[in-house]
Amino acid sequence: MSDNRDKEQGLGNESSAGAGGGAGAGLGVGTGTVASTHQRRTPAPPAGRLIDSPPFPAAAARLIGNQTLRANMRHATHTIRAKRAKVAAELPNWEQLRQAGAQIKDRLGRHLDYYLEQLEANLIANGAQVHWAADADEANRIIIELVKAQDVDEVVKIKSMVTQEIEMNEALEAAGIAAWETDLAELIVQLGHDRPSNILVPAIHRNRDEVREIFLREMKLYGKPAPEDLDNEPAHLAAAARAHLREKFLRAKVAISGANFCVADTGTLVIVESEGNGRMCLTLPDVLISVTGIEKLVPTVEDLEVMLQLLPRSSTGERMNPYTSMWTGVTPGDGPQEVHVVLLDNGRSRVLADPEGRAALRCIRCAACMHSCPVYERVGGHAYGSVYPGPIGAILSPQLRGINDAVDKSLPFASTLCGACAEVCPVKIPIPDILVHLRHRIVEEVKRKHLGLERFLMGVAGWAMARGRRFGRLGKLAGVARRLTGREYLRRLPGPAHNWTRARDLRMPPKQSFRSWWKKEHG
Amino acid sequence: MAETTGKERILAAVRAALSDVTVDDPVLDSPIDWQYGQATAVEQVLALFIERVEDYKAVVLSAATAAEIPQLIADCLQQAQATTVVVPPGLEPAWTTTAELDGLRILRDDPPLDKLELDGVSAVITAAAVGMAETGTIALDHRADQGRRIISLLPDTHICIIRRDQICTDVPQATARLAAAIRDKQPITWISGPSATSDIELSRVEGVHGPRNLYVLIAP
């Protein structure tokens, strides 16, 4: 991770956060569970859903126990953070770019109905077919119908956060359709019956020997076998993946992608990637289905000049990612001749309805906020119970899902409000402000419902603590609780957090704020 | 008509969510403080372009005169150990004359070659649309001298010829130059070096799926 051409972390389609904060269940586990009800077409992932992730400590214990792995992850996070800072500082007008990025997405969001209709009209005029999906089930139903209409039982896909959000792969699997991941790390994870361990480097929990074993054991079950004399050289392992996937790319009739940007005034979709698997999926198959959140639009082609500077520099710390593809509906004689776009709401209109929270929809999924976050660095992606982890996940997931369950009520409290995320965010999302706003909304709702505020807050604290022992340092949470209730407690946490307080005292409002501690230690 | 219903439902939800927005014109309502399409302050555009493309471990060559191009192309092909070469229908025919004399098989993508056939081709030669110095990026707009997207994707070696006047400062100027092609519905591909991954033990590997060798030839 030392030079400028490293594999992007997640900057893939819809970038970054690509791999999502997978559940801890599969972490480092060799073989997953096998579904018993029907013959699976793809390797089975570990059982359970992301939101029901097992408690963080179980997964973290494994990670913490593995010094090399922890060192690797720290190294990766710090390298990417430094690279981002360096390439951002390279541009004298970086701050103006961020301002423009924020304003472009605000114009889009404040007139979303107008731009959606414009996009649809242009897509249709250019030979694409447009579908609207209010939620994940609708989107999956539409996609399954489109795939089945081609009379095929497999698709190739580009890593995409939105397809993770709607849990598309498993929906396709249940419909008898195999969805093949084509990003190298995702392939290692998929063939390893695994979930991503980390967003930055989703397969970092696998060393080269394990990757070799997985390739030798699994590739032959699903397509072109790995060469029998395969050794553990990363270049040879990558070459095996190239050959295995090349067969799938050439055979595939249908590809599924997300989109980093959809240009309303031309009907152009944009994919930003680094390995070239995106170009393969966008070019070789006959049919292309792109699923995109309704917030992924930009008004004009010219707006891309801002976004295509902000995204790669913020995401992988590169001046530019290796490959960016743009397509405008169907290009006669070139690439897929049947092009579909599925526009997904799935809670986005709900986010839009809160004028103080809607800035979260500006997000271009670069993952810079995660890489800059001291809490995320310590607790990892799993603690957030969502495909959108880290600071953006803490403000986006509860708003998307509607702040109903315990996880979503707790997420806005999973932060120290240190502000590092807002400083790096390329579209200037005021993440700490939105966190405070959401905390307020949650507390108001609890009050309105006459629930015990004290009990609720302790529950929230307990949940957060249970998922990150290191939260002990982040005493701010206690401060928040105290300010909200005007009382001092939290000396003993109830319920599941009991074990946590048994082990140590929770310091009540710290003498030194976390932020100053952080600055002193790292600044 | 489930889809129509879906559209109406979503648009209705969006409109309801935006009841606080009272100015209908997006431009009046939400200003954007940005001057589009500006050149940036790059002094030596060509030198910076070369430096940045080389940064990506691509090979950069410069032709002093147009007459040198065929030989330089033949040299690249030899270095890449290419045996078969695909070229787009609109590529300057003179460019491949030396390679032909060297005994290489030149396939013109007209009529379009089958994808399995292309998979067995070792190299591709294309022109380019725009170069960006600051980021070391080449953009193809896939017009006749660059050809279909697939031909510059499957072969393992890509030789890309770009004219000096096509190289501009940075992304904004390049986007302005490409806007017409996008509005003409041309697909666009931006290439910044060969692909790379660090997915296995953070160890860097060049070239996963796209061409693993990229040669950039700067023409007068």
Ligand code: SF4
């Ligand atoms: S919130 Fe900002 S920093 Fe975080 S992923 Fe989104 S755009 Fe990037």
